[in-house]
Amino acid sequence: MYRLRKIQSVKRSICLKNLILFCCCLLSFLSLSSHAESTQSHPSDAIAVRDALLMDLTNASLKKSMPILEKIEQISSEEMLPVFTTLLEGGLYYVKSDRSLVQKRSIDGKTSFTTFPFLNKATNQQASELTSKKVKKIKVNNALRKYLRGAIARIQLSSTDISKRQSSVRSLLSSLDESTISRIHQLREKETDTGVKAMMDIALDLYSAENGSEREQVAAIRRLANSLENEVRNALTQLTKDDQPEVVRNAALTALKTIDQQVNRYALVDQLFFGLSLGSVLLLASIGLAITFGVMGVINMAHGEMIMLGAYTTYVVQLLMPNHIDYSIWVAIPAAFVVSGLMGVIIERGVIRHLHGRPLETLLATFGISLILQQLVRSIFSPLNRQVSTPSWMSGSVEINPVLSLTLNRLYILAFALLVFFALLFILKKTSLGLNVRAVSQNRNMARAMGVKTAWVDAMTFGLGSGIAGIAGVALSQLTNVGPNLGQAYIIDSFMVVVFGGVGNLFGTLVAAFSLGIATKFLEPVTGAVLAAIAVLVFIILFIQKRPKGLFPQKGRAAE
Amino acid sequence: MKMKTLVSSIALAGATLVAFNIHAADTIKVGVLHSLSGTMAISETTLKDTVLMMVAEQNKKGGLLGKQLEAVVVDPASNWPLFAEKGRELLTQEKVDVIFGSWTSVSRKSVLPVLEELNGLMFYPVQYEGEESSKNVFYTGAAPNQQAIPAVNYLKDDLEVERWVLAGTDYVYPRTTNKILEAYLKANGVAAEDIMINYTPFGHSDWQSIVSDIKKFGSEGKKTAVVSTINGDANVPFYKELGNQGISAEDIPVVAFSVGEEELSGLDTAPLVGHLAAWNYFQSVESDDNAEFITQWKAFTKNQDRVTNDPMEATYIGFKMWANAVTEAGTTDVDAVEQAMIGQETSNLTGGTAVMNKNHHLSKPVLIGEIQDDGQFEVVWETEGVVPGDAWSDFLPGSMDLISDWTAPIKCGNYNTKTKACSGQNY
Numbered sequence: 001m002y003r004l005r006k007i008q009s010v011k012r013s014i015c016l017k018n019l020i021l022f023c024c025c026l027l028s029f030l031s032l033s034s035h036a037e038s039t040q041s042h043p044s045d046a047i048a049v050r051d052a053l054l055m056d057l058t059n060a061s062l063k064k065s066m067p068i069l070e071k072i073e074q075i076s077s078e079e080m081l082p083v084f085t086t087l088l089e090g091g092l093y094y095v096k097s098d099r100s101l102v103q104k105r106s107i108d109g110k111t112s113f114t115t116f117p118f119l120n121k122a123t124n125q126q127a128s129e130l131t132s133k134k135v136k137k138i139k140v141n142n143a144l145r146k147y148l149r150g151a152i153a154r155i156q157l158s159s160t161d162i163s164k165r166q167s168s169v170r171s172l173l174s175s176l177d178e179s180t181i182s183r184i185h186q187l188r189e190k191e192t193d194t195g196v197k198a199m200m201d202i203a204l205d206l207y208s209a210e211n212g213s214e215r216e217q218v219a220a221i222r223r224l225a226n227s228l229e230n231e232v233r234n235a236l237t238q239l240t241k242d243d244q245p246e247v248v249r250n251a252a253l254t255a256l257k258t259i260d261q262q263v264n265r266y267a268l269v270d271q272l273f274f275g276l277s278l279g280s281v282l283l284l285a286s287i288g289l290a291i292t293f294g295v296m297g298v299i300n301m302a303h304g305e306m307i308m309l310g311a312y313t314t315y316v317v318q319l320l321m322p323n324h325i326d327y328s329i330w331v332a333i334p335a336a337f338v339v340s341g342l343m344g345v346i347i348e349r350g351v352i353r354h355l356h357g358r359p360l361e362t363l364l365a366t367f368g369i370s371l372i373l374q375q376l377v378r379s380i381f382s383p384l385n386r387q388v389s390t391p392s393w394m395s396g397s398v399e400i401n402p403v404l405s406l407t408l409n410r411l412y413i414l415a416f417a418l419l420v421f422f423a424l425l426f427i428l429k430k431t432s433l434g435l436n437v438r439a440v441s442q443n444r445n446m447a448r449a450m451g452v453k454t455a456w457v458d459a460m461t462f463g464l465g466s467g468i469a470g471i472a473g474v475a476l477s478q479l480t481n482v483g484p485n486l487g488q489a490y491i492i493d494s495f496m497v498v499v500f501g502g503v504g505n506l507f508g509t510l511v512a513a514f515s516l517g518i519a520t521k522f523l524e525p526v527t528g529a530v531l532a533a534i535a536v537l538v539f540i541i542l543f544i545q546k547r548p549k550g551l552f553p554q555k556g557r558a559a560e
Numbered sequence: 561m562k563m564k565t566l567v568s569s570i571a572l573a574g575a576t577l578v579a580f581n582i583h584a585a586d587t588i589k590v591g592v593l594h595s596l597s598g599t600m601a602i603s604e605t606t607l608k609d610t611v612l613m614m615v616a617e618q619n620k621k622g623g624l625l626g627k628q629l630e631a632v633v634v635d636p637a638s639n640w641p642l643f644a645e646k647g648r649e650l651l652t653q654e655k656v657d658v659i660f661g662s663w664t665s666v667s668r669k670s671v672l673p674v675l676e677e678l679n680g681l682m683f684y685p686v687q688y689e690g691e692e693s694s695k696n697v698f699y700t701g702a703a704p705n706q707q708a709i710p711a712v713n714y715l716k717d718d719l720e721v722e723r724w725v726l727a728g729t730d731y732v733y734p735r736t737t738n739k740i741l742e743a744y745l746k747a748n749g750v751a752a753e754d755i756m757i758n759y760t761p762f763g764h765s766d767w768q769s770i771v772s773d774i775k776k777f778g779s780e781g782k783k784t785a786v787v788s789t790i791n792g793d794a795n796v797p798f799y800k801e802l803g804n805q806g807i808s809a810e811d812i813p814v815v816a817f818s819v820g821e822e823e824l825s826g827l828d829t830a831p832l833v834g835h836l837a838a839w840n841y842f843q844s845v846e847s848d849d850n851a852e853f854i855t856q857w858k859a860f861t862k863n864q865d866r867v868t869n870d871p872m873e874a875t876y877i878g879f880k881m882w883a884n885a886v887t888e889a890g891t892t893d894v895d896a897v898e899q900a901m902i903g904q905e906t907s908n909l910t911g912g913t914a915v916m917n918k919n920h921h922l923s924k925p926v927l928i929g930e931i932q933d934d935g936q937f938e939v940v941w942e943t944e945g946v947v948p949g950d951a952w953s954d955f956l957p958g959s960m961d962l963i964s965d966w967t968a969p970i971k972c973g974n975y976n977t978k979t980k981a982c983s984g985q986n987y
Binding site (some may be wrong): 141142396481482484528 | 730758772804930
């Protein structure tokens with residue numbers, strides 16, 4: 001006990017000493033701030049100045065933070081990297097009592113504050129005792145964030161991590177100045193990784209294309225013609241302006257032409273991806289309907305609400321496991337299938353089987369069910385939208401090259417939609433349930449005569465279709481709002497896809513979903529989102545006039 | 561789809577009617593015309609609760625003119641024609657003395673003819689496109705010169721933005737606001753090819769190609785910003801897509817006119833940090849009145865996590881002014897209250913004073929805030945003092961010469977200062 005107290009008192013006296021030192025240093029720093037470089041020769045002084053600056057940072061308003069950070073970067077850039085990154089992420093706090101810096105961390109939903117080990121002035125309060133009331137956030141705005149990104153990139157130029165080196169060179173492309181270029185030049189000599197080397201070459205070329213002699217400019221521009229980087233394109237566009245010498249202008253024009261060709265090609269790929277992605281959403285939404293409406297012939301207006309139930313199941317699953325959002329999807333998919341599937345079975349057993357062969361009544365009854373389900377959700381979960389978090393592995397995008405990057409959530413949903421489609425195709429074609437379903441849908445009486453329990457098959461089929469709609473809801477919860485009206489937004493699209501593809505033909509549904517998706521996305525840039533939707537609808541109406549049975553009509557006796 | 565909402569809303573409205581039909585005869589009735597279901601419910605239910613809170617508060621103080629206040633709530637279900645029907649129901653069947661209601665401009669336009677026909681009184685608490693001034697409506701939200709124009713000035717002068725994306729939901733508020741902004745930008749020397757205008761339907765959820773277009777538009781070397789008049793829940797997938805395609809606020813900031821604390825509370829704010837919003841109030845503003853209002857709101861909703869927002873402040877100011885005007889006039893008669901309203905002053909929640917001007921619009925401060933990771937805004941810019949609301953824009957050719965003045969001798973919402981004539985149109 002005694003020892004501990006003694007240590008503490010010693011610590012405190014050190015703190016006091018440091019404080020005096022800070023003040024002296026701060027004074028000298030303020031009066032001789034132009035000599036900041038010289039203080040670097042005395043490490044302890046530099047640390048003291050740095051600590052004093054960090055202290056200022058906790059006091060400063062947003063406008064005053066920038067010069068303070070610049071000074072900190074000048075004095076001791078490399079070791080400040082953790083502080084800069086934490087500040088950029090908005091996790092930098094200070095303890096109210098002694099103004100020492102701490103970092104906010106959340107592990108498994110618990111928030112804790114930890115000190116920075118390299119800052120010698122550790123907080124005198126135990127870090128574990130810090131609660132959010134004892135600390136205050138250091139605020140950042142866009143200007144600061146922009147500066148911090150640049151500073152971090154400058155520091156990470158000499159990082160040991162290859163990908164960090166590469167990304168820092170890349171983020172410096174937009175703010176190349178003489179000192180950065182000479183630094184890159186030095187590092188280029190020592191660089192071993194070819195990817196980083198190439199990126200550094202682009203930076204050097206970019207600089208000489210803008211600032212070199214005429215000869216250097218032309219040579220640099222020629223080398224840049226293979227780069228798709230945005231900054232390169234912008235710099236080249238600037239070089240085609242009239243104030244440049246003719247040779248440079250021509251070189252820039254030819255380089256731009258090559259680049260633009262490539263960019264246009266990738267833009268087409270991008271648009272195709274958007275179309276496929278919209279198509280996969282349409283496919284997911286309509287594939288359940290392709291079974292209930294397409295195979296069974298039931299006009300199910302409550303189909304959208306099955307999707308909605310699936311989306312709400314995702315929300316509930318995430319509520320139940322708040323610390324494992326990344327895995328929640330894997331629980332949500334079977335859960336949604338069961339919830340929507342059960343609801344489907346209940347609807348079939350309770351209502352639809354009594355209305356067999358009466359399409360108009362079925363339509364009205366299922367319409368009523370859809371209103372009941374919506375109101376039910378409204379009463380349980382409130383009319384407000386619920387927030388469904390996206391797992392971290394589904395956020396962001398994969399960058400294929402500087403002009404083409406595919407968003408991950410869309411990519412996963414595209415793959416998922418195809419997976420569900422082929423799984424369903426397998427069930428229908430290769431299992432005994434599938435055989436029964438096909439038999440009942442083709443000829444109910446004959447199937448019954450052969451000993452198929454048609455009532456059971458009806459319930460199972462409807463449950464399957466609804467369950468798949470529930471799975472679609474899980475996917476849609478990642479893309480759009482989870483609210484009581486979620487289903488309404490998709491019911492029309494779903495019917496459109498099924499009718500366009502040909503009723504009773506799963507493969508037709510696939511083709512229809514993707515072609516409608518791609519058509520919409522290619523129309524959208526030309527006509528705008530509102531007109532594109534109208535144009536597609538008009539097209540389908542006209543198409544149905546010509547071919548009432550859709551793209552792939554059923555042939556033979558089954559069609560009768 | 562419409563049919564569905566209609567049926568469900570009739571059912572809901574029926575239920576509320578039954579609940580509120582039992583009332584004492586001698587009360588002052590306050591109608592609440594906000595959507596409690598449908599796409600706008602996310603924003604409008606909060607305002608209903610705010611009015612209920614203000615009514616309860618006023619009743620605690622002994623009501624008005626010695627009578628208790630009674631709130632009559634109806635649900636127009638985000639269905640624009642239903643606003644007119646519900647408004648008529650409030651005025652003829654319920655005989656309310658005042659209505660607090662509407663969010664979207666299309667719903668206000670829908671109820672307006674009913675208000676004028678039956679001489680009702682409505683307080684409209686949301687920022688809107690202007691180009692209107694009705695004798696029967698008090699506009700306590702911002703006019704374009706109190707939100708859109710200052711926001712564009714901030715982007716232009718402080719962030720040095722040169723290219724502009726005007727993105728909005730496809731209805732009257734975004735279209736008119738963007739028309740004004742386009743005229744304003746062009747008057748300030750922005751070339752036509754540096755302005756991109758885009759409209760999407762209500763509840764739009766597939767933003768991939770639009771966001772990708774914005775990205776392309778913004779990557780051509782000039783600093784680009786998005787001015788967003790996207791309304792309602794379409795914002796959630798829009799910001800998600802921005803985050804997924806890696807557009808950060810430092811590269812292309814989005815300044816929104818319809819995204820406040822309430823909308824952010826239903827959202828994972830991580831990809832939004834640094835984007836901007838322009839309002840006349842933020843919950844994070846430090847003032848005594850605001851602290852009291854927030855405490856009161858949390859206590860009323862029995863929820864410590866509830867947030868406050870700009871339209872709530874507008875409702876608060878409107879309600880306080882109305883209560884003062886009724887006390888001053890000694891009656892709830894619409895014409896008397898309307899005249900008593902003009903010139904009313906009350907403290908706003910940002911530490912200043914709100915004044916009701918002759919054109920039925922308020923004088924307000926303009927604030928611009930950056931979204932923080934806790935869903936609150938950090939004020940990065942504000943006007944010096946208050947800006948009086950301008951009903952008719954100075955940047956549109958048709959309305960440059962128009963003013964609104966509801967005091968004698970002009971008494972007109974649409975007065976042409978050149979021809980010295982009232983257009984005859986009521987609003």
